[in-house]
Amino acid sequence: MKRSIRTTVLSVGALIAAFGLPAGTAHADTTTPRVDLRVLVVTDGGPAVQAITAELDSAGTPYTQVDLTRSDRPTIDPTFLADTVDGRPRAKYQAVVLPNDNPFAPGFAEMSALTAYEQAYAIPQVDAYTYARPQVGLQYFVVGGYAGSVDGAQAAVTTAGQAGPFGYLDGAVPFEDNSPTVGESYAYLAQPAPGADFTTYVDAPIPGTARRGSLVGEYRHDGRRELVVTFVYNRYQQQYRLLARGIVEWMTGGVHLGASRNYFSVHVDDVFAADDRWDTQLNCTPGDVDCAGGAGTPSPIRMTAADAEYAKSWQAGRGITLDMVYNGAGSLDQREDNNGVDALADKLQADRAQFRWINHTYTHAFLGCEQDTSVVPWRCATNTNGSTKWISRNAIDDEIALNRVWGQNFGLPLQNDELVTGEHSGMAVLPQQPQDNPNLALSLTGNGVKWLASDNSRDPEQRQVGSASTVARYPMNVYYNVGKAAEAVDEYNWIYTSRAQGGSGICEDHADTTTCLSAPLDTATGYAGRIVPTEIHTALGHVLANDPKPHFIHQSNLAEERLAYPVLNGVIDGYNSLFAANTPLVNEPMRDIGAELKRRGLWKSAVQAGQVTAYRVGDTVTVVAPNGLDVTASLPTGTQRAGAAYGTPYAGRASGWTASTGAPITLTLPSSTPAAPSAVAAARPAPVSAPAPGTPVPPAVREGAEDTDRR
Template sequence: MKRTRGTIALAVGALIAALGLPATTAHADTTTPRIDLRVLVVSDGGPATDAIAAELETAGTPYTEVDLLRSDRPVIDGDFLADTADGTPRGRFQAVVLPNDNPFPADSTEMAALVDYEQAFAVPQVDAYTYARPEAGLQYPVYGGYSGSLDGVRAQVTPAGRAGPFGYLDGAVPFEDNSPTVGESYAYLSTPVAGADFTPYVDAAIPGQSARGSLVGEYRHDGRRELVVTFVYNQYQQQFRLLARGIVEWMTGGVHLGASHNYFAVHVDDVFAGDDRWDTELNCTPGDVDCPQGEGTPDPIRMTPADVDHATAWQDRQDFTLDLAYNGAGSVDHRQDNNGADPLADRFIAERAQFRWINHTYSHPFLGCEQDTTVVPWRCATNADGSTKWVGRNTISDEIATNRVWGQTNALPLENGELVTGEHSGLQVLPQQSADNPNLAPALADNGITWLGSDNSREPQQRQVGPATTVPRYPMNVFYNAGRAAEQVDEYNWIYTGRAQGGSGICEDHPDTSTCLPAPLDTATGYADHIVPLETRIGLGHVLANDPKPHFIHQSNLAEDRIAYPVLDGILDGYAGLFADSTPVVNLRQKDIGAELKRRAAWKAAVAAGQVTAHRVGDTVTVEAPAGVAVPATMPTGTSRAGSGFGSAYAGGLSGWTTSAGTPLTFDLPASATPPAATEESPGQSSATRSAPRTRVPAGVREPVPYTPEPADR
């Protein structure tokens, strides 16, 4: 028997009566309940519930976490889950996430309260990682199923999954296999219990059989809906990142605060300049500060007109736009040395509309302290009294202004408020410079700079520098001083091998902070076989994590062997093979990335301070937030606000930001947004009575493999 809206209301009335609330709710059978837009996450400290909580946190979706391991945690009972608001029955949570189908002791009153609540308010439950058993709508794995590793397995979204919450995917869900010696996944593959109302959304082949077993599926029973997940994961693994959006969309019915998109932007630094080349004999870069003064001969790498043509053709093929951080002096100096000729600049200027452009200062000087390069590593020069010598305000301001004028003279399409200083200089850089150059902020104000690029490996959080807000950028391990693959591998080997192997020893000194190598890579094959796949995986991981921060490389990487393209193609082609056309990569410029990060920070602060409330009554969503705070929301197609369409289409729904004026914001949902009904009865023992068995969590889930921190800007 299907549960109707009327029977839901009657159940709400029964629950409210059980709570002993005032008699004003006596007519609750005719009252549409209010459901707060907040998720309840009940955690046992495992990686699966932590991963779902992290997804909600990143998206800006409010949630309340109850840690079952804490003795001072609240008791989950009727009073905790529901009450009344202005005489209307109120459910405090729109969804419930549990570690498994029943993490409580047998016959637990807390599990019984959750069952009553889910039935009364038609609230769905996610079983973050549970054993396949009849209580979850599945056969025990011993009956023709499978328990074990799925490392390297290619799971698949079923037709029902593509027609439902996972329609933003093309179909494939590859499981990671990053290490041959560490288990990185574990799953229970099984088929539904005979007669159960169970719909698999993601499945995989059961080893040795023609049948496929469910990994993610919906189980409807006893007036409840459960999303049953039978594989373990952490928040970084690709298989979870692919499915995270669908899990949230399923539990919220596509109606929730917060939003998630897949972003990718690439900044190319030092355009028009030349980048000094790594010396494979000296293991340093002549002309730069990592080589002792006078050692080696500088051999700069600089793009050619053919490289510009390749870049424009690549952009057309990938439907992607690069951001070029340029140094005008690079062209001026080249013309002075070549009788006024600079074919590279001429070609770039002719194709200027094909790219986005960022001021990277005129001559790329170091704009922090004055550097003493008589020692390696360099140090800050000091005055007689021991104080730091700083590059002056006028010098910084002139570098910004002169480069802007050069760009405007050549009609580059600039955003004058954007800036990336050479090497992110002027900002603090440890260990040599522990504070910003005090002259930086005034110089930024002199030039109206509002968005300042920073190095995410040093400062992952946005901050204010005078009038500017930083935009952290991910450095890619495609080195600025390498134009050829063999040079890149040689330097990579030197950095990431031990001293006995001729390396820098950084892995021995800091074993937890490097992508260490057990042995040097082959310079002929190491780039394609090791570095490209690893950098692709890291970059694609950022794309799938709702992370808008840009990545940066250098113009040298688009020259000679054009070593950046295999990584960029790996990310974009890999993405295209996983996602439907409704879910494109979002490619923003620096100022828009900065604004997105800044809005998110303000929103999360308001949520954390308890200044945001939101609820749904029938087909109307109401949100209250402080004036001036932009509210992110995700709604179904057809949603309107104030009589107009809401948001932009993405991943099969609508999402966008709406700035609060301090008065309630209302959203009108389409009638199709009503959650589906659950069945009243289904075979199998009630999960409210028997707690779930323990499940296996391999080492590679507890600690992501391999450990791949962001490289520093070198």
Template sequence: MKRTIRTTALTVGALVAALGLPAGAAHADGTAPRVDLRTLIVSDGGPSTGAIAAELDAAGTPYTEIDLTRAGRPVIDAAFLADTVDGRPRARFQAVVLPDDNPFPANSPEMAALAAYEKTYDVPQVDAYTYARPQAGLQLPTAGGYSGSVDGVEAQVTAAGKAGPFGYLSGAVPFEDNSPTVAESYAYLSQPAAGADFTPYVDAPIPGQSGRRGSLVGEYRHDGRRELVVTFVYNQYQQQFRLLARGIVEWMTGGVHLGASRNYFAVHVDDVFAADDRWDTQLNCTPGDVDCPIGQGTPDPIRMTPADVDYATSWEQSHGFTLDLVYNAVGSDDERADHNGADPLADKLIADRDRFRWVNHTYTHAFLGCRQDVSVVPWKCETDQDGATEWVSRQDISDEISVNRAWGEKAGLPLDDTELVTGEHSGLRVLPQQPDDNPNLAPALADNGVTWLASDNSRDPEQRRVGTATTVSRYPMNVFYNAGRAGEQVDEYNWLYTSRAQGGSGICEDNPATTTCLPAPLDTATGYTDHIVPLETRIALGHVLANDPRPHFVHQSNLAEERIAYPVLDGVLDGYRALFADDTPLVNLRMADIGTEMQRRSAWQSALSAGQVTAYRIGDTVTVSAPDGVDVSATLPAGTTLAGQDFGTAYAGARSGWTASAGQPLAYSLPASAPAAPASPAAPGTTVTGPVTAPAPHARIPSGVTARSAPTTAH
């Protein structure tokens, strides 16, 4: 059915008055309005507005969301958008995000109110995913454009995009194509409409149109308003959105907003100095470990050599990256005992100790939870005659921590005594065998001054307190601890993630939600390079691009023999470097700093959720009030000062950071180069012309965008 689109002119004098603004004389005196640092997200339940909301959540940037599909939702009118505070006009939102360029019915008073509000206060609007049409400043796709899949397409940031909100990118914006059977992306590619003031920021080649490119993201200026027009659909996990999310937020806030986003990557290498047992490709278990019955198979340990240390230090230098070595000193003591005091690996690591960061992993890597009964597979907790769980004692836990620390101090390792990674993250709860933390863990941590305790993100993802310590969850990489060679890794991967009929464990049949399941076994000669490395690279890079500081971990065995960890790490670091400009480096923090970042975020989010933070801009001053003891997170233009001092640190062309709050307002002074705030509300009687009454046509959303597209590790 053909849709009739009507274009009208909207007189906003009445709306300006209804916005609660002062009348003519007050406008003339130049009274600067107050603009609150909060975004309005109008959602229709689609993935694109959800992705922008997720980006703001992760950064700690406040917003108000209105779900158009919910009965009883607030009505968007002049009173909802603006009011007066202490005699000064207030814009309650610094930006507006809509699901498309006009999600409302024809002649909607809500769209009229938004149009008047945006013009009055110079508030920008993001069209999260809209059909390309003249009402959005673009030609229809049928006029020499394109509508369809853009899976695997490499888009490009334009010169205007690099000079504007996407300057932190090197240029390429590759679109994912993870499955040949799933439609993951859809876009409308077209060029600016005749006479439209439209600037493409990200574009891509138009299929079948030699030399012509179509806009995917661009700015449309009309009727005193500004819109960021996005014509491709996405969800919060897809790489193309993750690359552009920062620029979308910076554009709509003018680079002035609460919260901050950086790209983090840290890699822990567990079991250093020790050896890791090897996977047995015939038995499908690991002799010497708890997944093999006692006495089955012969342990075949994997241990680094001095040459592996040389490789690691050279690799670090070439990549400008520091590894965190998580060590068990017993490995060296046993080696020396067996070889007349000689341990060339330990000698080399100690000689090169300042090339790495070091973390206490306990002396023997003992399991510090319940006492394990390993006579059965899977193991179970031992119990006393009354059926009560028997726990590893406080003294035994404390000895594991303190003996390893003393060994490290004697060796001159640069340790942070507040950090600890227990063997297998033991002591903390592990389902199904041990649903509770070892009650002796917390006091033992306190005895040793441990304040940051590693946990496994796959089973204990939320930061929590364990006595005086706070957890730092780590991402396990699917590069297995019991594999030093690619063939072993693929064999175990096949066992885990294929069906019983294919010779696998059947874990995927028992738990269909497992995301790394295989339709058929991988080739042991090529499966690591062709499947596992790209998948693990994509998963890890997804964490990096999601403003997620949690560290990843592998094992020393993965730096030995065929050094199978490096292809994944190279994929992350080299891939990142190809995508981002030099002013947006990876942030490589040690565990205590990651824990502090996560703890600050938690306190900040709690204060935001409780409505305890107030932030607004008047002219060139940003004022933020937060509870005493809650550090304030903000991103502001370069040159911003606080109490006469430069604010924050440089990242992605802006300044961001945390500011301690004593419960008194913080006043940030923006530089003269910052995007100007409105000097006074627009005068009554001005008009907004344009198709504010024309609803946007429905835009296609393929099934691959409605759910998370990037798999996560389950092992």
């Protein structure tokens, strides 16, 4: 054993020499190294590393991945990690992410190379999920610690964590416990080992004691810095989503390409119109296509002036502006049926400046194929030659233009480049209509539409339809055809219970549906007890995932029992309880969301194609990108470009988009930024520990599936 350790120490020294670095500080090279703004991710296929790469992908932060399960992967050696550019030493990666503190097979050659590299260039290392033991600066968990489930644990950011990489959080880091029968989170809770230079950033109570154990902390040793994470997670779990930003900020020192914010925008469809009501006996919606042969009697749900006043007051108190997605013909119908009176429209007209407004077409007509509703589900009508009968371009033009003119005459502050078609129609809808109505693109272009809403559950990726780019929206399981909680629960029960229980059987036919019920919900308690918490959890998950896509509800959800507000309040209250004031919800209009998605798509393509180069030398960051590409980065507040402040503040950093002209973009970091290496100096060689022992991963974490509700 002594012989093998000695061999390892010597190999580290040899590796330092291999980097072309001096053997000691007396004759150190004073040339400031270049550190490329790219992360090295070493993966074994586990969920924790996958979660970190998902965060990098979402933000647009470049990384290189080495898959340990592939036989054709590159070898991690000094040449792979560093070289010289224009006579200046270059570190190719600003941070290293490993599955654990040492995932390599016995022999240690690659771990030795990484150790020497991290020492030479002051490169931090993230241990994505590892075992608590002295090799990572912690006591063994058997010494007054804990190993096991932490489902439902109330973890917290420590004082050091809030002063450091997790300062955007308010303190609490609650662990999910979504099922009493499924283990979702496993952790090692331990305190720092005696004499270890270890700072805990996130901790949790050690069961049965008054002590707390580390879940996330920094271990400094042998000229290296490791972020030690001792709980397992996947990319969708709330506890990880809360900490993901801080993990990236820690590893990059707050200097990296890409940016992340937390978004929450809400569209209210069918404003001015009325929505048909769910029939609890027929299990369909009279007046809609799901009731065969026109069964039942329609019973409309429509907001009142009092509901509009409540909406105005609510959004003012919550710091959120609702997007009112309107159908002008709905007001015309109301006046015709009520001797010219429409108190709702009068109220919304008086308060029109308090909301944002989006064209939802004049009558909410279906703009795809002509629907044959003689069968359930409906099908596309066909011509005599078997071809699909499409809604004409003139009909689509009328729906867009008439609603636009009505809104302008009504005094709405419109943005005429935004459009939401009724039921997202005109675009493909499976299985009946597998392609877009070919007349839709022509009409969008002719009417100057740039942003077209799509349904994220069936059309999630941004794409071009004529002149318009799509903006996918998340549907909420607060249904368009209910105004009362009992109705909502009845429909929920119908959709998500088995045929034997009187339900639709969709869960039997679609195994990927995650909201299936083992028994029907109580109509008196099911909405508040099950549906609301489920919807809050799903929507908050989107908010925490750097996802700007809006959510949509319907005007019926603001009427009668005002079913949407418990969900919306739950999302906002839940968010505010977790995040500091420097990290507010971002509430954007549709066009800004569309532009953000488009910029992200172009940025991601350029990064993946290797068209973007970025590096740091001392306090200067240089980015080179193609002409016309918008560049995004997260940098310390106070960073300047050409003497002006860079970006806008968010979560303790400055971030934003900068248009490239093709020339290098130079950014000057503030003097308070943690220094990059001012000279490449070798740290003393250190023994490389044995590979980390295996760590358990609960099945629920390995699966890592996001909700796939049918909405």
